[in-house]
Amino acid sequence: MSVDRTRQPDPVFDRIPPELAIRDRWLLWRAEGGKKVPYRAAEPRKRASSTDPTSWAGFDATRAAYRPGRDAGIGFALVPEDGLTVIDIDGNTSPEAVGLLEDVGCRFIETSPSGNGLHGWGFFAGELPRKKGIYHGINVEIYNAGRYMSVTGNATRSGPFSGLHGVLDLSRSIASSPAEKKPPPACPTQETQESQESHETQESQVMGGLCGGVEPARFLPKTTGNRNKRLFDLARHVKANRPEATKDELRAIAMQWHELALPTIGTKAFAETWGDFSRAWENVKYPEGALLAKILDNLDGDPIPPMPSGYGETEERLIRVCIRLQQYAGNAPFFLSARKAGDLIGLHFTNASAMLCGLVADGVLELVERGKRPKASSYRFKWGAT
Incomplete structure (x- = not known):
C-alpha cells in the first residue's frame, strides 16, 4: 500500500487489541519515499525487518519509543506460529468493504493510517493461495506471515479476535484484475449467499x-x-x-x-x-463430523445407476454422496450446501454449486427448498425413482 504524504494520525495506543499487545512483535515505521519503512524501537536510528525477530520489541517498549513527527506509526510483524491474519482493504471504507471483512469473520476492524482503508484482524492457520487482488471491485491484501502490518488502534469494530472462517475462500476468489474475477454461479437453484456463510453447512442440518x-x-x-x-x-x-x-x-x-x-x-x-x-x-451422541463420516463411510465403492452422458468421476462421487444422504434421510429431503459438497468432492464451492445446478437440470436431483443463510438447500435424489 502506498503511504499518504500528509501527517499520519498518532496510533490510539489504548485501543490496540490485547491479542497483539501481548506479543513481542512490534516496531516503528516512518514514511520514506512513499513507503512504510520499519525501524527498531530499541534503536530508533536503525531499520528493522519484518522477518528478523531481533529487530522487534514488546508493545510497551514500542509505545514508549514512539515519537510523533519522527515516526508515522507502529507496526506488528506477522509470524506463522501466532496464527494471526490481517485483511488489508486499500482505499475503501464503504459499508460493502466493512461487510466483506465481517463476512470473512473479522470482529476487530480498524482504519488504516491514512484513514482511507481498513484492516480486519483474526486467526487463521494455513496457506493462502492468493495474497493480493480484487474482489467485487474492492482491493484486498491478505497476510499472515513474512511481513509487518501497521496498527492504528482506530477501531470501527472492537470485538475479540475470532477464527476467519471465510478467509481461505476469499483468498481463492480474489483476482489480479476485475476481468479475471470468477462470476458467481448463474444457476437460480443454488444459493449464491453461500459465499458469505459462516461455514454453517450441510452438516448443521444433517446432525x-x-x-x-x-x-x-x-x-x-x-x-x-x-x-x-x-x-x-x-x-x-x-x-x-x-x-x-x-x-x-x-x-x-x-x-x-x-x-x-x-x-x-x-x-x-x-x-x-x-x-x-x-x-x-x-x-452428545455423535460428536461433530462423526455422523457424516459414518454416513459416507466407504463411499467410493457404491454402485450408481446409469447417468446422463458427459459425467466424470467427480460428478459420480457427488452423486454417491447424494444417494447416501437420501438413504439416511429416508423419504424426507436431505440438506447439502455447495460449500460442504465442494469439501467432499475436492472442488471450490462455486464449482460445486454449478455442479449441483447441473444435476437438478438433468433431473438427477430435485431442489426442494433453496437455502437461505444459514440453512443449506434441501434436495431429493430422483434419478431412477419410480
Whole structure:
C-alpha cells in the first residue's frame, strides 16, 4: 500500500487489541519515499525487518519509543506460529468493504493510517493461495506471515479476535484484475449467499454442527429461542475437537460463549449457561463430523445407476454422496450446501454449486427448498425413482 504524504494520525495506543499487545512483535515505521519503512524501537536510528525477530520489541517498549513527527506509526510483524491474519482493504471504507471483512469473520476492524482503508484482524492457520487482488471491485491484501502490518488502534469494530472462517475462500476468489474475477454461479437453484456463510453447512442440518477449530464466537444465537440449540452445537463441536478437555477448559469455553452471547440472551446467569452446556456435553451422541463420516463411510465403492452422458468421476462421487444422504434421510429431503459438497468432492464451492445446478437440470436431483443463510438447500435424489 502506498503511504499518504500528509501527517499520519498518532496510533490510539489504548485501543490496540490485547491479542497483539501481548506479543513481542512490534516496531516503528516512518514514511520514506512513499513507503512504510520499519525501524527498531530499541534503536530508533536503525531499520528493522519484518522477518528478523531481533529487530522487534514488546508493545510497551514500542509505545514508549514512539515519537510523533519522527515516526508515522507502529507496526506488528506477522509470524506463522501466532496464527494471526490481517485483511488489508486499500482505499475503501464503504459499508460493502466493512461487510466483506465481517463476512470473512473479522470482529476487530480498524482504519488504516491514512484513514482511507481498513484492516480486519483474526486467526487463521494455513496457506493462502492468493495474497493480493480484487474482489467485487474492492482491493484486498491478505497476510499472515513474512511481513509487518501497521496498527492504528482506530477501531470501527472492537470485538475479540475470532477464527476467519471465510478467509481461505476469499483468498481463492480474489483476482489480479476485475476481468479475471470468477462470476458467481448463474444457476437460480443454488444459493449464491453461500459465499458469505459462516461455514454453517450441510452438516448443521444433517446432525447440527459446524466445521473448524474451537471458536465459541461461531456458535452465537441470533435469537433468544435459538440459545439451547447453539449451545448443543457448541458442545458437539468441542467434543469432536477437544474430547479430552478438562472441566476447567470446558467451563472457560462456556464462559467465553456466554459473554459473547449476552447481547442476545439478555441477563441470563452464567450458571444457567454452564449447566445447559454441561448437560449438552453429556448428551452428545455423535460428536461433530462423526455422523457424516459414518454416513459416507466407504463411499467410493457404491454402485450408481446409469447417468446422463458427459459425467466424470467427480460428478459420480457427488452423486454417491447424494444417494447416501437420501438413504439416511429416508423419504424426507436431505440438506447439502455447495460449500460442504465442494469439501467432499475436492472442488471450490462455486464449482460445486454449478455442479449441483447441473444435476437438478438433468433431473438427477430435485431442489426442494433453496437455502437461505444459514440453512443449506434441501434436495431429493430422483434419478431412477419410480
